[in-house]
Amino acid sequence: MAPPLEPLTATGLLSSxxxxxxxxxxxxxxxxxxxxxxxxxxxxxxxxxxxxxLCTATSPRTMSSTRYAILGAGFxxxxxxxxxxxxxxxxxxxxxxxxxxxGIGGGxxxxxxxxxxxYSPKAKLLWKGAEFWKECLELLAVAExxxxxxxxxxxxxxxxxxxxxxxxxxxxxSQKNVEILIENASSCLESCILQTLDEKAAQFLIPxxxxxxxxxxxxxxxxxxxxxxxxxxxxxxxxNLANDQSKSTGKERxxxxxxxxxxxxxxxxxxxxxxxxxxxxxxxxxxPSLDNFTGEYDSVIVCLGARVNTLPELSGKLPLRTCRGIxxxxxxxxxxxxxxxxxxxxxxxxAWLAFQGPRQVYMGSTWDWNSKIYDQNVSKExxxxxxxxxxxxxxxxxxxxxxxxLVGAKAGLRAMPPLTENGSVPLLGCLNDLIGDRxxxxxxxxxxxxxxxxxxxxxxxxxxxxxxxxxDESVIPFEFIDWKKRMPCIVS
Numbered sequence: 001m002a003p004p005l006e007p008l009t010a011t012g013l014l015s016s017x018x019x020x021x022x023x024x025x026x027x028x029x030x031x032x033x034x035x036x037x038x039x040x041x042x043x044x045x046x047x048x049x050x051x052x053x054l055c056t057a058t059s060p061r062t063m064s065s066t067r068y069a070i071l072g073a074g075f076x077x078x079x080x081x082x083x084x085x086x087x088x089x090x091x092x093x094x095x096x097x098x099x100x101x102x103g104i105g106g107g108x109x110x111x112x113x114x115x116x117x118x119y120s121p122k123a124k125l126l127w128k129g130a131e132f133w134k135e136c137l138e139l140l141a142v143a144e145x146x147x148x149x150x151x152x153x154x155x156x157x158x159x160x161x162x163x164x165x166x167x168x169x170x171x172x173x174s175q176k177n178v179e180i181l182i183e184n185a186s187s188c189l190e191s192c193i194l195q196t197l198d199e200k201a202a203q204f205l206i207p208x209x210x211x212x213x214x215x216x217x218x219x220x221x222x223x224x225x226x227x228x229x230x231x232x233x234x235x236x237x238x239x240n241l242a243n244d245q246s247k248s249t250g251k252e253r254x255x256x257x258x259x260x261x262x263x264x265x266x267x268x269x270x271x272x273x274x275x276x277x278x279x280x281x282x283x284x285x286x287x288p289s290l291d292n293f294t295g296e297y298d299s300v301i302v303c304l305g306a307r308v309n310t311l312p313e314l315s316g317k318l319p320l321r322t323c324r325g326i327x328x329x330x331x332x333x334x335x336x337x338x339x340x341x342x343x344x345x346x347x348x349x350x351a352w353l354a355f356q357g358p359r360q361v362y363m364g365s366t367w368d369w370n371s372k373i374y375d376q377n378v379s380k381e382x383x384x385x386x387x388x389x390x391x392x393x394x395x396x397x398x399x400x401x402x403x404x405x406l407v408g409a410k411a412g413l414r415a416m417p418p419l420t421e422n423g424s425v426p427l428l429g430c431l432n433d434l435i436g437d438r439x440x441x442x443x444x445x446x447x448x449x450x451x452x453x454x455x456x457x458x459x460x461x462x463x464x465x466x467x468x469x470x471x472d473e474s475v476i477p478f479e480f481i482d483w484k485k486r487m488p489c490i491v492s
Contacts, residue, residue, distance in 0.1 A: 065092065065093040065094075065095070066088060066092055066093070066094050066095070066298050067094075067095045067097070067296070067297045067298050068084055068094070068095070068096045068097070068297060068298065068299050068300075068301065068468065069097050069099060069268045069297040069299070069300045069301070070084075070096065070097070070098045070099065070300075070301045070303060071099050071100070071262055071300065071301070071302045071303060071304050072098075072099075072100055072107070072302070072303035072304040072305065072307070073098050073099075073100035073102075073103065073104045073105065073106070073231070073235070073257060074100075074105060074106075074107050074108065074109030074110070074231070074303065074305060074453070075109045075112075075231070075449065075453045075454055075456075075457035076109075076303035076305070076446040076447075076449060076453065076456075076457050076460060076461060077098055077100070077301075077303035077446075078098070078104070078231055078234045078235055078238065078457075078461075079139060079234075079457040079458055079460070079461025079462070080301050080303060080446060080461040080464055080465050080468075081096050081098055081235075081238050081255060082139065082142065082234065082237065082238050082241070082461065083461050083462045083464075083465035083466070084096055084465045084468065084469065085238060085241050085242055085245065085253060085255065086241065086465075087462075087465055087466060087469055088469055089469075090245070090249050090251070091249070091251060092251060093251050093252050093253070094242075094245075094251070094252075094253045094254070095253075095254040095255075095256075096238075096242075096254065096255045096256070097255075097256045097258055097297075098255070098256065098257045098258065099258045099260055099262050100257070100258075100259065101259055101260055101261040102259075103257075103259055104228070104231050104232055104235055104257065105227060105228040105231040105232070106376070107304075107305055107306075107307065107374075107376075107412065107413070108305050108306065108325075108412030108413055108414050108415075108453070109227055109231060109305070109412075109453055109454075110227050110228045110231065110376070110410075110412070111227070111325070111327050111376060111410045111411060111412035112227045112412065112453060112454055113224075113327060113352055113354045113362060113364050113365065114224045114225040114226060114227050114230075114354055114362075114454065115168055115222070115224050115346055115348065115352060115354055116136065116140075116222060116223050116224065116225060116454055116455060117133075117168055117192055117219050117221075117222035117223075117455075118130070118132055118133040118189060118192055118455060119184075119188075119192075119194070119219070120423070121170075121348075122177070122180050122181065122184055123170070123180075123181045123184040123185050123188075123194055123217050124184045124187075125184075125187065125188065125189065126423060126452075126455075127422040127423050127425065127479075128422075128459070128477075129189070130189055131459050132455050132456055132458070132459050133189065133191065133192060133455070134191075134458075135458030135459040135462055136454065136455055136456075136457065136458040136459070137191075137458075138458060139234065139457070139458045139461075140162075140163055140223070140225065140230070142234065142237045143162060143230050143233035143234040143236075143237055144161065144162060144163060144233070145237070146233045146234070146236040146237035146240055147161065147162050147229070147233035147236070148161075149240070150233070150236060162225055162226050162229045162230045162233055163223050163224075163225050163230075164223060164224045164225070164226075164346075164355075164356070165223050166223075166224065166342070166343060166344065166345050166346060166355070167205075167218060167219055167220040167221070167222050167223075167345035167346075168218075168219045168222040168224070168345050168346050168347070168348055169197075169202060169205060169206060169209070169216050169217070169218050169219075169345040169346070169347055169348070170216060170217045170218075170219070170347075170348040170349065171202065171209070171210070171211045171212070171213075171215070171216040171347070171349055171397045172211065172212075172213040172214075172215040172216065172217075173213075173349065173350065174213065175213055177213070178213050178214075178215045181196070181215060181217050182196055182215070185217055191221060192219060192221040192222060193219070193220065193221060194217055194218070194219060195217070195218040195219075195220065196215060196216075196217060196218075197211075197215070197216045197217075197218050198211070198214050198215065198216075199211035199214045199215075199216070202216040202218070205218065205344055205345060206341075206344045206345065206347070206398070207341070207344075208338070208398065208399065208400045209347070209397060209398055210396065210397050210398070210399060211397070212396070212397075218345065219345075220345075222345075224346050224354050224355075225454070226356065227454070235257065238255050239255060241253075242254060242255045262311075263310075263311075263312075264311060264312050264313060265300060265302075265311055265313045265314075265435065265443060266313070266439075268297050268300050268441065269296060269297065269300065269439040269440070269441035269443075296440065296441065297441055298441065298442065299441065299442045299443070299444060299468040300441060300442070300443050300444070301443075301444045301445075301446060301464060301465075301468060302314070302431065302443065302444065302445050302446070302447065303446045303447075304447075305413070305414065305415045305447070305449070305453075306320070306322045306374065306413040306414060306415040307374060307413075308320070308415065308445075308447055309322075313435040314431070314434070314435065317434060317435075317487070318427065318445075318447060318448075319417070319418045319427070319448075319483055319486070319487070320415045320416060320417060320427070320447060320448050321369065321370060321415075321416045322369070322370055322371055322372065322413055322414065322415060322416070323367055323368065323369050323370075323371065323413070323414045323416050323450075323451075324366075324367075324368040324371035324373055324411055324412070324413045324414070325364060325365035325366055325367060325368070325411065325412055325414060325451075326364070326365060326366045326368075326378055326382070326383070326386040326390075326409050326410070326411045327362055327363065327364035327365050327409060327410055327411070327412070328362070328363045328364070328383070328386060328387040328390055328406060328407075328408070328409045329360070329361075329362055329363075329406075329407040329408050329409065329410075330360075330361050330362075330363055330387075330401070330404040330405060330406055330407060331359050331360055331361075331404060331405055331407050332358070332359040332360075332403065332404050332405070333403075333404075333405055334359075336403055338400055338403065339358035339359055340355050340357075340358050340359070340361070341358070342357075342358065347394070347397060347398055349393070349394065349396070349397045350393040350394075350396070351363060351364065351365075351390045351391075351393035351394040352364055352365070352394075353394055353398060353401065361401075361404065363387075363390050363391070363394055363401070364390065365390075365451075366386050366389060366390065371413060372413075373411070373413060374413050375411070376410045376411055376412065377410070377411070378408075378409045378410060378411050382409075383406070383408065383409040384406070386409060387406050387409065414449075414450055414451060414453075415447055415448050415449070415450065416448065416450045416451075417447075417448030417449075417450055417483075418448075418483065420479070420482070422479055424448075424450050424452070425448075425479055425480060425482075426446065426447065426448050426449050426450075426456050426460050426480060427445055427446075427447045427448040427480070427481075427483050428444075428445060428446060428447075428460055428463060428464055428467075428476050428480035428481055429444070429445055429467075429473055429476060429480065429481035429483075429484055430442065430443065430444055430445075430467070430473045431443040431444060431445050433484075434484070434487065442468065442471060444464055444467065444468050446460050446461065446464050460480070463475065463476050463477070463480070464476070
C-alpha cells in the first residue's frame with residue numbers, strides 16, 4: 001500500500017529574491033492597500049527587460065475596489081482566479097472577470113489526459129517538482145470539496161468524482177531506459193513514491209500488461225483527473241469563496257465568466273467610468289463580443305495558452321511553439337470480456353492510457369508541431385489516422401487495447417516553452433514593457449505550460465496572483481521570467 005499523501009512545504013520561493021528596495025511582504029496590506037492607478041503609473045519602471053514594478057506608500061490606505069480581468073478559462077486562468085480571491089486584501093471590493101469565448105475548458109486544458117505526477121519520462125523529479133505537486137494537490141482538494149458539496153445539494157446529480165486515485169505505471173522502453181529509471185527512482189518524493197516492479201509484479205496490477213524489458217516504474221500516489229469536470233468544480237469553488245468572503249467581510253467579491261472574444265488587450269485598459277461590472281445571477285455573462293464593453297482594469301492576466309498569438313500586442317513576440325495533440329476516447333464493447341480493473345493504474349508509455357472506468361479510456365497523444373488549428377473538433381479521417389497511430393504505440397505495452405472500440409476524438413493546441421537548463425519552464429511576468437503599454441493597467445502573462453499544464457497550474461497561478469496583487473514582479477522566481485532577457489522587442 002502506498003503511504004498517505006503528505007503535503008510538502010515549499011521554501012525559499014520568495015525570501016531568496018528580496019532586497020531592501022522591494023516590498024518585504026507582497027501581501028502586506030500597507031503595500032497592497034496603498035495601490036492606486038496614479039501611483040502605479042508614477043512608479044512603473046520602464047527600463048531594462050524586467051518589469052520591476054513596485055508600489056509603495058507613506059501611509060496605509062484602503063483600496064476601495066480592485067478589478068482583475070483574466071483571459072482564458074483553462075487550468076492557468078482558474079488557478080489565478082482562485083488565488084486572486086484568496087489573497088487579495090480582505091478590506092476591499094474585488095471583481096474578477098474571466099473572459100473565454102469557448103467557455104470553461106474549451107481549449108487545450110479540456111482535452112488534457114489528466115495524468116498527474118511530478119516526474120519526467122525518465123522518472124526524475126522535475127524542477128520545483130515538490131512545489132508544483134503540493135500546490136496542485138491543494139487545488140484538487142479545493143475542487144473536490146466544491147464538487148462534493150454540489151452533489152449533495154443536487155440530489156439528482158449522477159456525476160461522479162473528479163479525481164481517480166488509481167496510480168500510474170510506466171514500463172521501461174529500452175534497456176538503457178531501465179538503468180536510468182532504476183537510478184532515478186531512488187530519489188523520489190515521500191508524497192509520490194516510486195516503486196520498481198518486474199514484469200510479473202506489474203502484471204499483478206494490470207493483467208495483460210507487457211513489460212518487454214522486465215521493468216516498470218509504479219507511482220501509487222499519482223492520480224488522474226477528468227479535466228472539464230475538475231475545471232467546472234474549481235470555478236464553483238471560486239464562486240463559493242467569493243460569496244463567503246462577501247458575507248464575512250461586508251465587501252463585495254464578484255467573479256464572472258464572460259463568454260466573449262477579446263480581440264486586443266487595450267479594450268480592457270481603456271477608462272469608461274459609466275461601465276462597471278455587475279454580479280450575474282448565474283455568474284456567467286454571455287455576450288457575443290466586446291464591442292460595447294470597455295472598462296479600466298487594475299490588472300489583466302493573460303492565460304490563453306496557444307491562443308495568446310491571437311492578440312496583436314503579443315503575436316509573434318513570445319518564445320513559444322505550438323503543438324496540436326489528438327486524444328481518442330475508446331470503449332470496451334459490452335459483449336467483450338476483459339474489463340479494466342477499478343484499482344489498476346493508468347499507463348504511461350510512448351502513448352498514454354488514462355482509464356476512466358472498466359470500459360472507458362482516453363488515449364493520447366499525437367504531436368503535430370507548429371499547428372495553427374485551435375478547434376477541438378477532429379474530422380473522421382483525422383480521428384481514424386490518429387487512433388491507429390496511438391493504438392500501434394500503446395499496444396506494445398497493453399495489447400488488449402486493440403479490442404477496444406473508437407468512440408471519438410478531440411484535439412488541443414498546446415503552447416510549448418523553450419527548453420532551458422531547468423527543463424521546460426512556464427513563462428511568467430509583467431508584459432507592459434513588452435507590449436509598450438503606457439496606460440494605468442498592469443498586464444501579466446501565464447504562458448507556455450505545455451504538456452504539464454495540470455501539474456504547473458497551481459503554483460504559477462499562485463505566484464502570478466501575488467505579483468498582480470502587490471504590483472511586484474520580483475515575487476516570481478527569476479527562472480520563470482528569465483525568458484524576458486532574451487527578447488529583442490522589449491520596449492523600454
